[in-house]
Amino acid sequence: MHYLTIKNNQPVLVKEIPVVSYMAFLILNTGMVSESTARHCVNYFGYKEGNAIKLICCIADDTDHQIYVSSCLVETGNPYHSFSAKQLCFEKFEREIHENFGIDYSDHPWLKPVRFSHDRFDKNKEIAGYPFYSIDSEELHEVGVGPIHAGVIEPGHFRFICNGEQILHLEIQLGYQHRGIEKLFLDVKSLKEKATLSENIAGDTVVGHATAFAHTWESLCNFQTTPDIDFSRTIALELERIAIHTGDLSALCTDIAYQLGSAVFGRLRTPIVNFMQEWCGNRLSKGFIRPGLNRFPVTRELADRLLEVLDTFEPDFTEMNVELSNLPSALSRFERTGVVSTEDAITIGVVGMAARSSGLKRDVRNSHPYSMYPRLNHEPVVKHHGDVYSRVQIRREEVFQSIKHIRELLKEIPEVSPSERDNLLNPGTNLFTLSLVEGWRGEICHAAITGPEGELLHYKIKDPSFHNWMALALAVRNNEISDFPICNKSFNLSYCGHDL
Amino acid sequence: MYNNLKILYHQGKQFIPDVTTAKVPGIFRGRPVISLVKVDESRLQATCPTHAISANPVSIDLGKCTFCGECAMAFPDKIQFTTDYKISTNEREGLIVKEGDDQPIAINPEKVRKEIHSLFGRSLKLRQVSAGGDNSCEWELNAANNVQFDMGRFGIEFVASPRHADGIVITGPITENMAEPLQICYDATPDPKLIVLVGTDAISGGLFSGSPALNRSFLDRYPVDLYIPGNPAHPLTVINGLLDLTRRSF
Numbered sequence: 001m002h003y004l005t006i007k008n009n010q011p012v013l014v015k016e017i018p019v020v021s022y023m024a025f026l027i028l029n030t031g032m033v034s035e036s037t038a039r040h041c042v043n044y045f046g047y048k049e050g051n052a053i054k055l056i057c058c059i060a061d062d063t064d065h066q067i068y069v070s071s072c073l074v075e076t077g078n079p080y081h082s083f084s085a086k087q088l089c090f091e092k093f094e095r096e097i098h099e100n101f102g103i104d105y106s107d108h109p110w111l112k113p114v115r116f117s118h119d120r121f122d123k124n125k126e127i128a129g130y131p132f133y134s135i136d137s138e139e140l141h142e143v144g145v146g147p148i149h150a151g152v153i154e155p156g157h158f159r160f161i162c163n164g165e166q167i168l169h170l171e172i173q174l175g176y177q178h179r180g181i182e183k184l185f186l187d188v189k190s191l192k193e194k195a196t197l198s199e200n201i202a203g204d205t206v207v208g209h210a211t212a213f214a215h216t217w218e219s220l221c222n223f224q225t226t227p228d229i230d231f232s233r234t235i236a237l238e239l240e241r242i243a244i245h246t247g248d249l250s251a252l253c254t255d256i257a258y259q260l261g262s263a264v265f266g267r268l269r270t271p272i273v274n275f276m277q278e279w280c281g282n283r284l285s286k287g288f289i290r291p292g293l294n295r296f297p298v299t300r301e302l303a304d305r306l307l308e309v310l311d312t313f314e315p316d317f318t319e320m321n322v323e324l325s326n327l328p329s330a331l332s333r334f335e336r337t338g339v340v341s342t343e344d345a346i347t348i349g350v351v352g353m354a355a356r357s358s359g360l361k362r363d364v365r366n367s368h369p370y371s372m373y374p375r376l377n378h379e380p381v382v383k384h385h386g387d388v389y390s391r392v393q394i395r396r397e398e399v400f401q402s403i404k405h406i407r408e409l410l411k412e413i414p415e416v417s418p419s420e421r422d423n424l425l426n427p428g429t430n431l432f433t434l435s436l437v438e439g440w441r442g443e444i445c446h447a448a449i450t451g452p453e454g455e456l457l458h459y460k461i462k463d464p465s466f467h468n469w470m471a472l473a474l475a476v477r478n479n480e481i482s483d484f485p486i487c488n489k490s491f492n493l494s495y496c497g498h499d500l
Numbered sequence: 501m502y503n504n505l506k507i508l509y510h511q512g513k514q515f516i517p518d519v520t521t522a523k524v525p526g527i528f529r530g531r532p533v534i535s536l537v538k539v540d541e542s543r544l545q546a547t548c549p550t551h552a553i554s555a556n557p558v559s560i561d562l563g564k565c566t567f568c569g570e571c572a573m574a575f576p577d578k579i580q581f582t583t584d585y586k587i588s589t590n591e592r593e594g595l596i597v598k599e600g601d602d603q604p605i606a607i608n609p610e611k612v613r614k615e616i617h618s619l620f621g622r623s624l625k626l627r628q629v630s631a632g633g634d635n636s637c638e639w640e641l642n643a644a645n646n647v648q649f650d651m652g653r654f655g656i657e658f659v660a661s662p663r664h665a666d667g668i669v670i671t672g673p674i675t676e677n678m679a680e681p682l683q684i685c686y687d688a689t690p691d692p693k694l695i696v697l698v699g700t701d702a703i704s705g706g707l708f709s710g711s712p713a714l715n716r717s718f719l720d721r722y723p724v725d726l727y728i729p730g731n732p733a734h735p736l737t738v739i740n741g742l743l744d745l746t747r748r749s750f
Contacts, residue, residue: 116677118713127677147681150660152628152641155678176677179632180713187710188549196549196566197707203636203732247639260504266646267514278526281581284636286731287529287568295573316510323503496634 002028003070008368009219011433014449017056017071022080025072029057030086033349038062040349040362042436042445044083044093046101047458049073053101058434058447062367067434076121079104089349092466099125115175115499119183130173132159139163143481147176154495165480170473177499185459191217191291191424198446199286201461202497207233207240208439209461209497210289212446215370215435217291220427220448225371226417229294234372235306235409236276236285238402241440243272245395246317248492252392253324255485256333264320268313275309278302292424297416307410310403321396334389338475338487341386350471352442352464354491357394358386358471364438376405386475391490398440427454441465441494463497514647519739528734529567529581532560534599539578547574550700550707562587562595562605563703566731588728588741595703595729607726607744615692616725620666620746623655626696627665627689631682632714633672636732637699641669644735651739656746662686667694667725673701673708679715686722696726696742698733706731 002020006012020028033039044057052073059068074080082105083090091110097103099113102121113120116127134142140163147155155176161169181201185194198213199206211233218225247269253261273283280288280296288296324330340350345358355362363380365373381397383390427450437444442464449458468491476487516522524530541555548571552564558578560571572579578599587605589595590612594605630638641658644651651657659665662685674682686693697719700706708714728741 118676118711128680147678148627148629148685152630152638152658154630154633154635154638155681176675176681177630177632177672178675178677178713179673179708180711181708183713184708184711188707190546190549192547192549192570193707196568200566200634200636200701200707200731203634204639206636260507263647264507264511267511267648270643270646270648274525277524277528281527281529281569282567282731283734284639284732286566286636287570319507319510323507494635496632 003068005066005068006434007065007067008364008370008436009215009433011219011222011428011431014430014432017069017432019071019073022072022074025055025057025070026081026083026086028070029059030083030090032059032068033087033089036061037346037360040351041089041093042067042443043434043447043460043462044090044097045447045460046074046097046103047449051075053097053103055097056432056447060368060436062362065368067368069432069434074103076102076104079106081106082108084108084110088347089467092470113175115178117175117178118180127175130157132173133169133171135161135168140168156495160481160484162481165482167476167479167481167484170476172469172473174469174495174498177496179496179500181500182459182461186456195290199289201500202463202494203284204244204494205240205439205441205444205463205497206285207236207289208437208444211237212435212437212444214289214291215437216433216446216448217424217427219433219435220431220450221424222428223292223423225292226294227414228297228416229292230371231409231414232294232296232298233289235298235406236288237437237439238406239272239276240285242399242402243269243276244440244492245399246272248489249392249395251489251492252334252388252486253330255489256330258324258327258330261320261324261330264316268317268320271309271313275306278305294416298413300413303410303413306406310406314403317399331389333483333486334392335387336385337388337483338479338490339385339387340471340475342384344474345386345471348470348474349467351467352438353391353394353398353440354442354468354471356380357383357390359384362443364436364443368436370437372409376408378405388486388490429454439464441492442468461500463494465493465498468493469498515650516648519649519736520743522736524583524585524734524736528583528585529569531562531584531587531605532572532579532581532597533602534558534560534579534597535577536600537577539575544571544575544578547571557599559596559598561704562597562729563592563727564700564706565729566700566706585734585736586740586744587730587737588726588744590726590745592724592727595727612745613692613725616694616746619692620694624667624742624746625657625659625665626667626669626694627662627685628658628669628671629678629682629685631670631672631678631702632675632708633699633701637671637702637730640732640735641671641698641738644738649735649739651735654739654743656739656742662688663690665689665693667696669696669698670702671698673705673711673714674716674718676713676715679718682718686718694725695722696728697724698728698738700729700731703727703729
């Protein structure tokens with residue numbers, strides 16, 4: 001066997017992962033993706049092992065609940081054949097490996113820096129000199145936006161090539177938010193610091209990333225979570241989904257100048273985030289999720305309060321959605337705008353909400369379930385047009401689905417178990433583990449490797465945005481540039497989660 | 501039309517009538533109060549993930565604190581977080597809460613530049629720069645403008661161009677890759693101008709303070725007019741901080 005089969009959150013010894021030759025590694029992984037559209041690469045990264053670079057590639061299968069892990073040793077110097085020439089979904093991963101370690105590829109279509117990380121291989125490559133794609137033509141013009149955008153949002157530079165109002169091509173350059181997070185996970189010593197760090201990977205996905213870190217750490221320590229821990233985390237994950245989807249519906253209405261929708265959805269986010277504050281003391285759930293701990297257990301009183309919040313939220317949310325879906329002027333802006341075809345979505349390996357809007361049934365809650373999801377029998381919401389309206393519908397229906405899940409869960413509240421946090425101070429030695437969590441945006445993947453003392457040797461974070469920024473670039477092609485804001489907002493991708 | 505009116509009716513009145521006296525719901529970790537109870541100080545310091553706690557006398561630096569509440573949970577007799585969200589100040593030392601003091605954190609009127617009241621007392625336009633922010637402070641700054649908090653009623657707004665702005669609001673620990681764009685944005689803002697830091701990351705670098713991916717030299721070059729702590733800062737903290745700094749009378 002050239003690969004190892006594992007499940008979500010299942011730790012294995014690093015030496016159990018087969019090390020194969022580069023050609024075998026390439027044929028194996030690109031082959032697995034091309035054989036089945038249900039497979040995609042969840043993580044592919046390198047780390048230093050002696051003088052060589054060890055590459056680890058993880059392919060997840062949406063149908064058989066397995067993750068296939070293989071590895072290979074490479075060196076800088078001679079160029080290698082790229083995975084991307086065969087399967088485009090590896091494009092970003094290989095660019096990152098090239099940027100970090102100077103591994104060269106002979107046939108990579110687009111070998112450019114990803115985030116200009118502080119420890120990049122070639123320090124001569126600077127963010128101000130990013131090599132944008134350009135077309136030499138007198139009839140076309142370029143529009144550059146950023147890094148500081150017009151609104152109160154994070155920075156990135158977008159370069160459009162347009163024919164009049166029509167977008168021919170968009171290239172997105174990121175990296176401005178790079179804070180050196182992955183390295184900090186190794187540098188900070190205490191578990192508290194690492195957990196706090198995980199909450200600050202992306203402030204709009206606090207529960208998602210903190211849960212992924214908690215799962216990673218718990219699996220390294222062979223710690224079995226108790227039902228009450230899983231219960232709190234699942235409810236928090238679904239509340240985060242409701243809050244952000246509702247906020248994004250508001251932003252989408254803002255971008256089509258529909259003031260009523262903008263104001264109503266905007267205000268409907270507040271009771272949800274305020275409930276998080278009532279529960280854990282922070283509107284964005286910071287300070288809530290900790291490995292091995294249930295800091296804020298759900299009591300019957302709190303559950304009743306949450307049901308009360310949802311009972312008042314739901315009719316107002318429904319009413320506004322009915323109005324929006326009957327409004328021709330809104331539909332004419334949403335429908336057939338920013339289309340990502342199913343084929344394109346498969347080719348570039350789109351995940352999460354964006355994948356489900358393009359007809360892919362890709363949802364970690366269903367394909368690699370964790371916490372309370374096996375009990376909920378979660379069935380993903382799938383739409384097929386891949387346009388902005390599909391993403392609007394997904395958000396709307398996922399909000400109702402999350403409310404249903406929470407109501408189902410709250411019927412039975414597990415007893416609070418005593419915490420045994422001492423087990424969490426000594427992670428196992430020479431382990432590899434991988435955690436997948438379905439955040440509101442999509443699949444979050446944290447992977448960790450420990451050394452002979454149980455110390456972290458490598459920590460790898462992958463936000464769903466890492467895959468999905470390319471989907472946005474494809475979605476806007478042949479659209480009017482004035483439709484860019486709604487295309488962008490329909491995905492609402494993360495800059496800090498990508499830049500790390 | 502009838503449906504629209506029905507929706508409007510169902511929303512009721514959402515705005516918070518008085519943002520200076522509003523109460524926050526449930527648990528809220530605002531200004532901490534540290535009692536004089538004796539505890540193992542080194543163990544207390546070790547509970548803090550951002551090293552915001554100092555010993556002898558015990559104090560918490562709100563510019564470093566991530567408001568995670570670990571210290572208050574481990575030492576409930578020693579440290580309590582109150583729901584006081586008015587924790588902005590124009591002095592960096594003002595963010596350090598010492599044991600025994602239970603005083604509100606406030607603006608020092610002596611240190612407010614004179615032109616701030618006369619020029620910005622009724623209208624303040626700000627350009628926000630996210631310099632490595634994790635999007636939580638950005639979310640809360642946007643929330644400050646929503647129908648509940650409605651910061652716009654005080655004449656305070658975020659604008660798209662630094663040329664239209666009276667100052668800049670920085671979130672995030674200031675990454676190396678944002679150092680130059682931040683400087684360009686500041687230079688493009690006409691004088692006289694404010695600098696406001698929002699969130700723990702911006703004020704001290706927070707958890708990222710040791711990261712080699714940061715370049716905080718911008719803050720060595722210019723004085724800061726207002727520190728708004730929090731992780732993220734609550735919209736009421738933001739609005740009260742800006743109002744206290746710019747209002748004509750105290």
